[in-house]
Amino acid sequence: MLDNIRIILVQTYHPGNIGATARAMKTMGLSDLHLIAPRCFPDDEAIRMATGASDILDRAIVHATLEDAVADCVCVIGASARLRNMPLPHFDEGDDMAKEAVARARHGKVALVFGRERFGLTNEELQHCTHQLSLPTNPEHPVLNVSQAVQLCTYELRNAARRAAPDHFPTLSQAHDSHDEPRPPRAQFDHFCAQLDDALQTAGFFNQPHAHTQEKLRNIFQRADLSQRELSMLMGMIKALSSR
Incomplete structure (x- = not known):
């Protein structure tokens, strides 16, 4: 199920955030990273921040547009701290999003889309999404670093997949039993x-x-x-x- 879940970063400015995202993904068992017009990639800073996940960077696919990156996806979830006037099904909790994503990943590709560091996703980009996610952060300061948002979401995805198929997800203690x-x-x-x-x-x-x-x-x-x-x-x- 996790193999069918794609992480997409849109126009990432700092290459270190791409590396930190790769690390967050590998920690939780995801490997499919797609990038939309990154400012600088490949980059040594991305490799440094990946910390053991450079293989995910090596396999990352770069696209010119979000439309190209999600063309084969059955479900596209746009992460946005700002509520916009878009008629999209909305997730207020990470675990609710993860359950839906894992269920749909049984039948096709699912994408989680994360926007730019400064202002996230545009309305036009959200039009390519089927769902919207707003993580329950502090309303006085709701903006997460993009790699932190990826880490939170991938953690929820792994938990949802583990509950759906526990035999495929041994714990660390079981792996070293x-x-x-x-x-x-x-x-x-x-x-x-x-x-x-x-x-x-x-x-x-x-x-x-x-x-x-x-x-x-x-x-x-x-x-x-x-x-x-x-x-x-x-x-x-x-x-x-x-x-x-």
């Missing part, structure tokens, strides 16, 4: 415990034989359900400490 790693054989675990016993014995740690300290330590590591990689790291730690 040690339960997916192989477990050590019992012989390796027993060897670790023997190494630990020897090192602690040499250090004079077992000064109360009646306390069953060795058995308690073994139970602690047993409950930890260590992966083979984690156990190897602990064995290396014991060896390093014993050699001092």
Whole structure:
């Protein structure tokens, strides 16, 4: 679903905002960036601000007009802090926008359009949109930096897609879950415990034989359900400490 969602920046003045937008997109799993007549692109400042998302900049498509950029889209959402007299369905909340965008992205391309840094989108550009979005910012100072607006919207899009298809969006903890790693054989675990016993014995740690300290330590590591990689790291730690 996120592959079908396009981010469009219109006449961006500062190339750093293009790079920051690419970073915001990659953080949330989007990759389709289109630019309408940017003042300066490609640019070293855009690459610097992308911080690991230069691949999105490399694939970015530049158009002369917004009309060209949205020609293949089934839904076009224009982000604007100012309410204009346009007869467009309007989103007041980012999560409502995201739910609609993700639902429509199942069947075709969806675009989110962000305007210029100084004055956003024009009425003429909004005529190429099917919907309008105004994020619920402070009414006394409602204007967001364009890359910040992209970050907020892409966050909502990822959350909506994750709720719609949770199996396709593992969390960071799940992605690094040690339960997916192989477990050590019992012989390796027993060897670790023997190494630990020897090192602690040499250090004079077992000064109360009646306390069953060795058995308690073994139970602690047993409950930890260590992966083979984690156990190897602990064995290396014991060896390093014993050699001092």
